[in-house]
Amino acid sequence: MGWRRAPSAGHRERALESVFTSSPATAGGPIIDFAADESCLAIEGLSLAYGETPALRDLTLRVPRHRVTAFIGPSGCGKSTLLRALNRLHDLNEEVVRRGEIRLEGQDIHAPEVDVAELRRRVGMVFQAPNPFPMSIYDNVAFGLRLQGGLRKRRIDDTVEWALQSAALWEEVKDRLRASAWTLSGGQQQRLVIARTLAVGPEVLLLDEPASALDPISTLKIEELIRNLKSRLSLVLVTHNMQQAARVSDYTAFLQRGELVEYGPTQTLFTNPRLARTENYITGRMT
Amino acid sequence: MRPFLTRRRGEGPWPWLAAGSVALSLSMLAGLLLLLAVGGLGHFWPAEVSEVTPREGAPFAGIPVREERVVGSERRERLYFTGNLDLDGERWRWIPLDAIAALEAPPELVVLERRRWGDFLGHLVALEDGGRRHAGAAAWPALEERLATLETLRDERDHLRDAVVAPLVRRLEQGGDPAAAAELARANARIRELQTAMQGATLVLESVDGRRLEQPLAEVLRAWRPNAMSPPQKLAAWGRGVWRFLSEGPRAANSAGGVWPAIFGTVMMVLLMSVVVTPFGVLAGIYLNEVARQGPFTRLVRIGVRNLAGVPSIVYGVFGLGVFVHGIGGSLDAWFFADSLPSPTFGTGGLLWASLTLALLTLPVVIVATEEGLARVPEHQREGALALGATRMEMLTRVVLPMTVPAMLTGLILAVARAAGEVAPLMLVGVAKLAPQVPVDGEFPFLHLERKFMHLGYHIYDTAFHGDDVQAAMPLVYATALLLVLVILVLNLTAIFLRHHLRARHGVASRA
Ligand SMILES: Nc1ncnc2c1ncn2[C@@H]1O[C@H](COP(=O)(O)OP(=O)(O)OP(=O)(O)O)[C@@H](O)[C@H]1O
Ligand SMILES: [Mg+2]
Numbered sequence: 001m002g003w004r005r006a007p008s009a010g011h012r013e014r015a016l017e018s019v020f021t022s023s024p025a026t027a028g029g030p031i032i033d034f035a036a037d038e039s040c041l042a043i044e045g046l047s048l049a050y051g052e053t054p055a056l057r058d059l060t061l062r063v064p065r066h067r068v069t070a071f072i073g074p075s076g077c078g079k080s081t082l083l084r085a086l087n088r089l090h091d092l093n094e095e096v097v098r099r100g101e102i103r104l105e106g107q108d109i110h111a112p113e114v115d116v117a118e119l120r121r122r123v124g125m126v127f128q129a130p131n132p133f134p135m136s137i138y139d140n141v142a143f144g145l146r147l148q149g150g151l152r153k154r155r156i157d158d159t160v161e162w163a164l165q166s167a168a169l170w171e172e173v174k175d176r177l178r179a180s181a182w183t184l185s186g187g188q189q190q191r192l193v194i195a196r197t198l199a200v201g202p203e204v205l206l207l208d209e210p211a212s213a214l215d216p217i218s219t220l221k222i223e224e225l226i227r228n229l230k231s232r233l234s235l236v237l238v239t240h241n242m243q244q245a246a247r248v249s250d251y252t253a254f255l256q257r258g259e260l261v262e263y264g265p266t267q268t269l270f271t272n273p274r275l276a277r278t279e280n281y282i283t284g285r286m287t
Numbered sequence: 288m289r290p291f292l293t294r295r296r297g298e299g300p301w302p303w304l305a306a307g308s309v310a311l312s313l314s315m316l317a318g319l320l321l322l323l324a325v326g327g328l329g330h331f332w333p334a335e336v337s338e339v340t341p342r343e344g345a346p347f348a349g350i351p352v353r354e355e356r357v358v359g360s361e362r363r364e365r366l367y368f369t370g371n372l373d374l375d376g377e378r379w380r381w382i383p384l385d386a387i388a389a390l391e392a393p394p395e396l397v398v399l400e401r402r403r404w405g406d407f408l409g410h411l412v413a414l415e416d417g418g419r420r421h422a423g424a425a426a427w428p429a430l431e432e433r434l435a436t437l438e439t440l441r442d443e444r445d446h447l448r449d450a451v452v453a454p455l456v457r458r459l460e461q462g463g464d465p466a467a468a469a470e471l472a473r474a475n476a477r478i479r480e481l482q483t484a485m486q487g488a489t490l491v492l493e494s495v496d497g498r499r500l501e502q503p504l505a506e507v508l509r510a511w512r513p514n515a516m517s518p519p520q521k522l523a524a525w526g527r528g529v530w531r532f533l534s535e536g537p538r539a540a541n542s543a544g545g546v547w548p549a550i551f552g553t554v555m556m557v558l559l560m561s562v563v564v565t566p567f568g569v570l571a572g573i574y575l576n577e578v579a580r581q582g583p584f585t586r587l588v589r590i591g592v593r594n595l596a597g598v599p600s601i602v603y604g605v606f607g608l609g610v611f612v613h614g615i616g617g618s619l620d621a622w623f624f625a626d627s628l629p630s631p632t633f634g635t636g637g638l639l640w641a642s643l644t645l646a647l648l649t650l651p652v653v654i655v656a657t658e659e660g661l662a663r664v665p666e667h668q669r670e671g672a673l674a675l676g677a678t679r680m681e682m683l684t685r686v687v688l689p690m691t692v693p694a695m696l697t698g699l700i701l702a703v704a705r706a707a708g709e710v711a712p713l714m715l716v717g718v719a720k721l722a723p724q725v726p727v728d729g730e731f732p733f734l735h736l737e738r739k740f741m742h743l744g745y746h747i748y749d750t751a752f753h754g755d756d757v758q759a760a761m762p763l764v765y766a767t768a769l770l771l772v773l774v775i776l777v778l779n780l781t782a783i784f785l786r787h788h789l790r791a792r793h794g795v796a797s798r799a
Contacts, residue, residue: 144676
């Protein structure tokens, strides 16, 4: 890393001040909290801006271990921004200024001793549009493994099969592992991307609207997959589909204009939200 | 698929305009190729020879070339190629159509291709060979037989001269070696033997108006009787003619013979240029697009690169002459070839300097194509790689660059097309009017980068404007131009094939 010179610290600080001093920090309704040993990720007072445009304001929440946590909220409220902050994908963007802390299993992910590549292996990410690489199905899944280097062929074979099985794709592709990944259907591609991410053994899996580009059947498959993966890792799901959030998630966080509005067990939040803003959004009334 | 050119309501004239301009460009291109093909390929066809009897004056034999209106009158006149430079002091003759009394095509008329004086058109009377005389009907078969023998003798002599004697001479120059000297003497003796065997026979020729001529057979390269040839025979002769054009070296100050050294030089230079320009261009593109911090400076560099593509090529030639030939080449000579000074080795134009100059010339094209290819790699592909724990370098080499290879090849295709057709800068940095020795041979180090070379583009320029018989050179100019286009086409098709292959392998949608 470090090819592009980062702006000086002084520059960063000034930008942060100008963006965040006026932050209202009106995080509203009661917010559920998890004990530190129940949560994998802890976000503490996180604010983030793209240059002069604030995207997240003073966000504090913890993501529980081995559960599915859904982030919902209107378009542009900062869900993707938050997700990308969790595995430092913003590092590439020089414009981005950040304040606050994110801890993975108690360790600050921005600490200087943290290896970003290692962090991203521990916190995997699946994007909205399926993005398999232009190579074979096998090579896609083996991609992350080969980056680590020194693995035997046998070991890679086994992991690829295991990952494809975990992503419920093995049966469909086991006879064509050498075919180009771009010959798969959209739903299969998305499961391939999940398999590819699982292959490097993440503790947390971030899913940014993983099913929004898929047909209903593929969507159901992805949802089932998410439920099954819960026993192995913690998942964070961004979705615009209220039913989907209700179906698969255990906890739901509602964001608006870069702020956390309400956070609680999915059941409670959907049936009995504390705030009118939340209720309006869930029931589809414009605010 | 929608049928070509269906006009739908509300689209206005745009589809027609667009299709029309495509059709216009294509037909101009096709017209150009057709012109080159007709003008060039027709030259090798054994054209019929007419015996023309004018109303006044002696009859003559000639091959009709073209007709034109006489300036300021309704009369038309026709140009004949009459050959017989030694008899007439002229090889061409214009004659008004209404001045022709009779036209015939007697089958016994012969055309001889001679080493001196050019072609002879007329009658073969006899072949005299050391006291034996073949006259009348026996003369032609005897001539054909002797020509075949001559050809084998000539081939043996040429082989001895180029592949045996020349290397021996070079060996001797580098240091006395008695074995080489003896070998050289033997080879030279054999060459003299062959020379004598070729001498001796004489042809007795007669022009159609009855003037006699004694012609040593050794100077006759080929003979044919076009009026007596059947179409298949003509076709075979045409094929042989085309093949000779492609495979032989030029003769008679480039106004006859073939262009093989020029083909070889062109291809060699373009390949060398590609080998140099591709890595540099690609690395520069990667640096500008992926490594350098984007800002006013990179923007400035980018603008500069794009504008370099517009600098006149002769300027690159001057730069190449100053920097490569005189600067670097001069220093190389001073350091490594001091004992052969003052005659320069690298300090004069050559294949290497020409390739480098053209690499410089085409660098912007490759850089721009690479940059555009990199910019087209979707952001989510890059993020996908990073999200799996790839470093920026790994992301670049394993995901981004493989996807950019087709774009780089597109850049190379454009570069090749530009370089192969470029003539002006080459005149300063290494092209030669005549360099029959191609820059690759069996002698260490096999590839002679310092040698001057021939180039199809320059050959066209030289043949068309520097010969003394423009009429005779014209068909060769057409043929050479056609060949240059074909060479570029073949080079490009290779790159396109490669690109298609790579795209198929990477599953990227193919679009030429
Ligand atoms: N790269 C960027 N540069 C500048 N501004 C950005 C960038 N990415 C996002 N933004 C802005 O940040 C805000 C939050 O964007 P974000 O993508 O996180 O929203 P989102 O909740 O994911 O929306 P959606 O549901 O439509 O995906 C938006 O106002 C957006 O315009
Ligand atoms: Mg989003």
